[in-house]
Amino acid sequence: MNIRATLGMAVAATCVAGAAIADSFPERPINMIAPFNAGGGTDLLLRGLAPHFEEAIGGDVFVSNMAGGSGTVAASALQGQRPDGYQLGYFSITVSTIQPQIKNVPYGVDSWTPICSVAASPTMLIVPNDSPFQTMEEAVAAIEGAPGEYVFGSSGPGAMTHLTTVAAFAGMGVLDKIRHLPFQGSGPAVKELTAGTIQFFGDTEILLSRGDFRPLMVFNDERLEGYPDTPTASEVGIEPPLNELYLWGGLFAPAGVPEETVAALAEACETAVGSDGFKEFAANSGTVINHRGPEEFDAFFRAQYEANGALIEAAGL
Amino acid sequence: MGAFTREPVLVQLGVLAIGCALYLSTLGQTFSDVGSAHSPMFFPRIVLSLWIGLAGLALVQSLRTTDGQSRPHSLLRLAILVLAVVIYSNLITTYGFFLCSVGLALVVLPIFGIRHPAIVGVYALAVPGSLVALFNHGLGMPLPTSPFTYLF
Amino acid sequence: MLSHLPDALALLFSLEGILVLIFGTILGIVLGAMPGIGSTVAVAIVLPFTLTMGQSSAILLLLAVYAGSVYGGSISAILINTPGTPQSAATCLDGYPMAQRGDAGLALGWATVASVIGGLVSAVVLVFAAPYLAAFALNFGPIETFALILLGMTCIVSVSTGSVIKGLLAGMIGIFLSTVGGDPIIGEFRFTYDIWQLYSGFNLLAVVIGVFALSEVFVRASAKPTGVSELVDFRGVILPKLSAWRGRLRNLGKSVVIGNVIGVLPGTGAATAAFISYAEGRRSSPNKEAFGTGEPDGIVSSEAANNAVTGGALVPTMALGIPGDAITAVMLATLTLHGITPGPRLVEENPTLIAAIFAGFFLINLLLLPLGLLLSRVAAPILRMREGFMMTAIVILCALGIYFVRGNPFDLIVMGVAGVVGFLLRRQGIPMAPLVIGMVLGPTLELTLRQGLILKDGNFFAFFESPIALVLAIVSLVALALPLVRAVLASRAAQ
Numbered sequence: 001m002n003i004r005a006t007l008g009m010a011v012a013a014t015c016v017a018g019a020a021i022a023d024s025f026p027e028r029p030i031n032m033i034a035p036f037n038a039g040g041g042t043d044l045l046l047r048g049l050a051p052h053f054e055e056a057i058g059g060d061v062f063v064s065n066m067a068g069g070s071g072t073v074a075a076s077a078l079q080g081q082r083p084d085g086y087q088l089g090y091f092s093i094t095v096s097t098i099q100p101q102i103k104n105v106p107y108g109v110d111s112w113t114p115i116c117s118v119a120a121s122p123t124m125l126i127v128p129n130d131s132p133f134q135t136m137e138e139a140v141a142a143i144e145g146a147p148g149e150y151v152f153g154s155s156g157p158g159a160m161t162h163l164t165t166v167a168a169f170a171g172m173g174v175l176d177k178i179r180h181l182p183f184q185g186s187g188p189a190v191k192e193l194t195a196g197t198i199q200f201f202g203d204t205e206i207l208l209s210r211g212d213f214r215p216l217m218v219f220n221d222e223r224l225e226g227y228p229d230t231p232t233a234s235e236v237g238i239e240p241p242l243n244e245l246y247l248w249g250g251l252f253a254p255a256g257v258p259e260e261t262v263a264a265l266a267e268a269c270e271t272a273v274g275s276d277g278f279k280e281f282a283a284n285s286g287t288v289i290n291h292r293g294p295e296e297f298d299a300f301f302r303a304q305y306e307a308n309g310a311l312i313e314a315a316g317l
Numbered sequence: 318m319g320a321f322t323r324e325p326v327l328v329q330l331g332v333l334a335i336g337c338a339l340y341l342s343t344l345g346q347t348f349s350d351v352g353s354a355h356s357p358m359f360f361p362r363i364v365l366s367l368w369i370g371l372a373g374l375a376l377v378q379s380l381r382t383t384d385g386q387s388r389p390h391s392l393l394r395l396a397i398l399v400l401a402v403v404i405y406s407n408l409i410t411t412y413g414f415f416l417c418s419v420g421l422a423l424v425v426l427p428i429f430g431i432r433h434p435a436i437v438g439v440y441a442l443a444v445p446g447s448l449v450a451l452f453n454h455g456l457g458m459p460l461p462t463s464p465f466t467y468l469f
Numbered sequence: 470m471l472s473h474l475p476d477a478l479a480l481l482f483s484l485e486g487i488l489v490l491i492f493g494t495i496l497g498i499v500l501g502a503m504p505g506i507g508s509t510v511a512v513a514i515v516l517p518f519t520l521t522m523g524q525s526s527a528i529l530l531l532l533a534v535y536a537g538s539v540y541g542g543s544i545s546a547i548l549i550n551t552p553g554t555p556q557s558a559a560t561c562l563d564g565y566p567m568a569q570r571g572d573a574g575l576a577l578g579w580a581t582v583a584s585v586i587g588g589l590v591s592a593v594v595l596v597f598a599a600p601y602l603a604a605f606a607l608n609f610g611p612i613e614t615f616a617l618i619l620l621g622m623t624c625i626v627s628v629s630t631g632s633v634i635k636g637l638l639a640g641m642i643g644i645f646l647s648t649v650g651g652d653p654i655i656g657e658f659r660f661t662y663d664i665w666q667l668y669s670g671f672n673l674l675a676v677v678i679g680v681f682a683l684s685e686v687f688v689r690a691s692a693k694p695t696g697v698s699e700l701v702d703f704r705g706v707i708l709p710k711l712s713a714w715r716g717r718l719r720n721l722g723k724s725v726v727i728g729n730v731i732g733v734l735p736g737t738g739a740a741t742a743a744f745i746s747y748a749e750g751r752r753s754s755p756n757k758e759a760f761g762t763g764e765p766d767g768i769v770s771s772e773a774a775n776n777a778v779t780g781g782a783l784v785p786t787m788a789l790g791i792p793g794d795a796i797t798a799v800m801l802a803t804l805t806l807h808g809i810t811p812g813p814r815l816v817e818e819n820p821t822l823i824a825a826i827f828a829g830f831f832l833i834n835l836l837l838l839p840l841g842l843l844l845s846r847v848a849a850p851i852l853r854m855r856e857g858f859m860m861t862a863i864v865i866l867c868a869l870g871i872y873f874v875r876g877n878p879f880d881l882i883v884m885g886v887a888g889v890v891g892f893l894l895r896r897q898g899i900p901m902a903p904l905v906i907g908m909v910l911g912p913t914l915e916l917t918l919r920q921g922l923i924l925k926d927g928n929f930f931a932f933f934e935s936p937i938a939l940v941l942a943i944v945s946l947v948a949l950a951l952p953l954v955r956a957v958l959a960s961r962a963a964q
Contacts, residue, residue: 028467031459037875038513039799044806047520062457065513067875068669069651076665077878103658106665151924157656181611181923182654184916187791187798194789195607197924210790210812284808317656325897332638332894339645339660355922357652357659360915364644371638378634379897389691398690399889402683402864406885409868410878418868422861428690429857444862448869456514460872 025085025264026059032251033089035074037067042249046090048281049118049272056275057268070158071095072105079107083254085261088115092249094160097305102158102317109305113257114297116269117250119282120290121204122220123164124230128193129212136216136236139200140172147177153189153198154182160247161186163311164202167219167245170314171238204247206286219245241307242314248290248304250297266294325379333372340365398428413463418445477824480525481832489522490829493530494836497537498844502544504682505867507553507674509874511538512799524807525822528800529829535796536588536779536833539739540841543580543772548573548701548852551682551863553870555673556739556775558905559747561681562628563760563767570763574707574845579768581706581841583721587773588834590725591732591780595787596827599816602733602781603788609734611924612932615917616941617734621741621910623948624748625903627760636903639894643907644914646671653916654923666879673908675880678867679887680894680901686860687892703853705846709765720750720766721773728774732781738794739778740909744902746774752948780830787823790815 032050034043046063054061066074075095081087100108125136133139143150152169154162162182169175181198183189186207193201194211205226207213215230221244223232233243251269253262272278273291282289292300343358343365389395401424409417422441431437449469453459462469480486493515500511515534519527542553547564560580567576594602609617622640629636649660650670661667714721724746731742750770751760760767778794785791790812792798801811809819816823852859871884891901925931933939 029459033876037795038516039795039802041802044520044802047517048806060457062459063517064459065876068672068877069665070656072665073669073877073879076668102656103668104663104665105668148926157652157654179923181920182656183920184653184912191607191785191789191791192610195610197610209810212813281806285805286810328893328897332642342660342662355654355919355927357655357657360918361645361648361659364641364648364911368638368641368645371634371641374634375632375638375899378632390693395687395691399687399892402686402888403885405864406868406881409872409881414869414872418865421864425861425864426857429855429860431855431857440858440861444865448865452869457517458514458873460869461878 025261026057028086029060029062030057030085031087032061032063033074033078033087034063034065035067035071035089035091035095036065038065042090042092044285045119045249045287048285049278052272052275052278053268056271057264070099070156072099072103075099076106078252079111079254081254083113083256083258085253085257085265088251088253088265090118090249091252092160093247093304093308094158094163096252096301097308098158098163098312101305101309101312109302111255112252112301113255113262113294114301115251115253115262115265115294116273117248117290117292117297117300118269118273119250119287120246120248121206121288122218122224123160123202123204123245123247124208124215124218125165125168126193126201126203126207126213126215127199128196129214131199131214133216136168136172136231139216140174143169143174143177148179150177150200151179151181151198152200152202153192154180154202155186155189156184157182158315158317160245161189161202163308163315164219164245165200166315167238167242167311168200168202168217168233170311171233171242172236175314205288209286219243241310245311246290250292250301262294323379326376329372329376329379333369333376336365336368336372340369394428398425401425410461411464413469414460415445415449415469416463418448473820473824474828476821477828480821480825481529481829485523485526486529486825486829489526489530490533490832490836491840493533494537494833494840495844497534497539498541498544498837498840499537499848500534501538501541501553502844502848503541503553503866503870504545504549504551504863505553505678505870507542507870508535508538508796509554509674510870511535512796513873516799516803519803520806524804524809525825525829527803527807528822528826529833531796531800531803532826532830533833533836536776536830536837537840539776539779540581540584540837543584544577544845544848547576547580547768548703549682549859549863550685551867552677554740555677555905555909556743556778557771558677558681558740558902559628559743559771559775560768562747562771562902563762563764565763566761567763567765567768568701568703571702572763573701573703574705575709576763576765576768577706577841577845578708579765580772581838582708583724583769583772584776585834585838586721587725587728587776588779588837589831591729591777592827592831592834594729595780595783595830599784599788602729602784606733606785606789608937610935611917611920612935613937613941614734614737614913615921615932616935616938616945617731617737618741618910618914618917620941620945620948621737621745621906622914623945624744625906626949626952627748627751628744628902628906629900631898631900635897635899639899639901640903640907643904643909644911645907646676646904647673647908647911648915653912654919666877669875669877669879671883671908672871672874672877672880673905674874675871675883676887676908677905678871679884680891680904682863682867683884683888684891684895684901686863687888688895689856689860701852703845703849705849706842708842713765716755717766717769720754721769723749723753724770724773725777728777729781731774732778733784737913738909739775739782740905742778743771743775744906744909746770748948752951776834783826783830786811787816787826789813 034046036042050061078089152165192198219233405421419441426437542557543560546552546557546560550565552558564576625640727746728742747770754766782794786797
């Protein structure tokens, strides 16, 4: 049998049943790239997901790390790979929608085939427990009363922790009256929040369980179950698009992956994210599962890309 | 003029020139205004100024001293080795860890005086081979593979 | 916490606990001793396995591999001048000359004993003083950290063998290299010239491996080939005699204290501690003239301090839930996966687990001595193989190690270029240790300087309103000025 005949049969088989190619899809190991160092939050999430993904897709899956440039190095490298579905990256809101709009990276909104979203948590504006501010109004009044006196921290310029506080103070119209002090990573920033060098910080719910902190508001469409007394950003008076902010992440492949392969990957992702094993992992690690299929995730991703433009403008990045 | 062809002087001149070039490249750039924070070039300019100053001093020192330096035993051998290592570090991601390492070993072993074909061959295959077997297939931490097969 | 010690010990002395400790320590030493492979890679290798283990085993395995690899790193640093981690770079300064002199076994003996004592003392400090030390760490804001890093920078003068000008120049090159990539305050890229591969900057390990290990290969290739020569004359670790410790105990004690204190401060790290301790040893040791030529005090200063950091770094991790360095960050993340929340209440909520970690850390340091002696006997024949085999393996292992540090292909190119440049600079007598100090301390120096300027409205002199910063600045000035004053006095006296 010559090659052409084989190809012809393969095409015919694809037309008859899309499932046939899905069965044969992972012919070799699939590589999931974490754009940060081994042992970090993103890396561990991916390592938690990989075994369930492996089981669902019926082939080998391995996690590799490519760190640097706030995640842009991995995304830049992946963008140039063959779109065969064997190379996937787990990118967060910042890597996929913020960094390409503030930095000159070789990828943009059209460089990807979104496969599925995995997790999303609303962010919060956080103060230490012994902070004098009980409400957003008190904080804003104090900042207006003493321009340049108060300081908010972040884990780095352009990071989610930075954008959250920017959304809060730009939304309240006091961003020019408060100083920004970036740190290298969350650890040192949280230490200074405890020590009192910075008065405000923005992060997800997980941080609250890790120290003596409390939230002033949450960037969600409704109040959180665990914090019924904490108002949403809209309630405090922040206008869209700055009123909702989620730290989300999902699997991306380079643009142009064949539909059948996307379908196979997406199905595996849905099964893996919905598996009991991953749910238990998520509960342990404080991950809020938020699954979206390829079409839905694509639309969400593009809408986020647009909306975050406004945020970037406000942050002056 | 003979002093300027000596290796220490050439290298020191190179270090000085690189420092100056880097400093010049900081001048034309513009960055967004960020209020109380300093320009991204604030700190590098301090460092580069010190670099240029110290490189100048070191250059003067080398011009004054004329004591000879040990020359490499064989410049050719050294040049081949340096070239091999630089090419190796550039090609690993394109042609895979295994193929590149085999090639490197075939060059480096003879340079260090190991020339027996059988020994060179076995060593060049065995060391990279066992590493690839261990990492790619044992631990699931793959090293870069070649464009020909995902196995190595 | 002490009341939970019996339960903790029961946890440790189970079959699984003991196996994890011994296996982890051995694996760590072996990986760390391989040129080019350091703690980062060693931890990355075991990380996937820890995900399926119980909580205490997972953390103990990470700790054992980490402590083992730090110790193992000193083996390759001393025997072949190739530190696997930046924190062993200070050990090369005296360890390698001593090995070249033919005392490789003894040099490793000093390193072993100093490492073990540094680790054990820090484990004890950890148990009794963690809460107080954590409170001390909270007093160290950006401005105080800036002053401490400034003090660290003065070490460049003490580790500059030969010309101080060349040492300072190497230091500046190192600091500059660390500024390439994203700006820490506003995030814009510097010196990247629109090449995205440069966005992540120059990786510290890639440069360290290049300028030490690869350039060493080039140095050896420029000598007359012997073909049959052994790399080093090494037949296993020889412990120094008790009498040889006379006059060195003060240095040992001081190094342990320096390591502990610096380890407690988040964002400084083992390399900083090793260099500061080395510089202090050189300033105060009765044998200071011999530093850099194979002086045991130099090895002791560096090794005792960098191992004491391991315990120190656990203090903010356990007491505040804030990682002290990259490895404690991995440990915290692993704890989270097992449903344990790091934070100020970590010890209260998991007393048995934390006691087991502390006790395990103590045991790991005890294990380093016998396992180090045993492994060095086993490994000695490998190290005596012909130079060519060793050099080939070094290049290949360095590439492997650097690839796994962060999976970035560009780092491999950086390593290759750093090797060539390092070789050229070394030939001109430009020392490489200051370059490493510059690269290690550069990012923190810039970040804290600019953070301080933001906090103090751009007034640099307002930094010294902080008493800690003032004291540290004065100490740095004295450290810089004293050698100069001495030199001037000496030349006057000579006239």
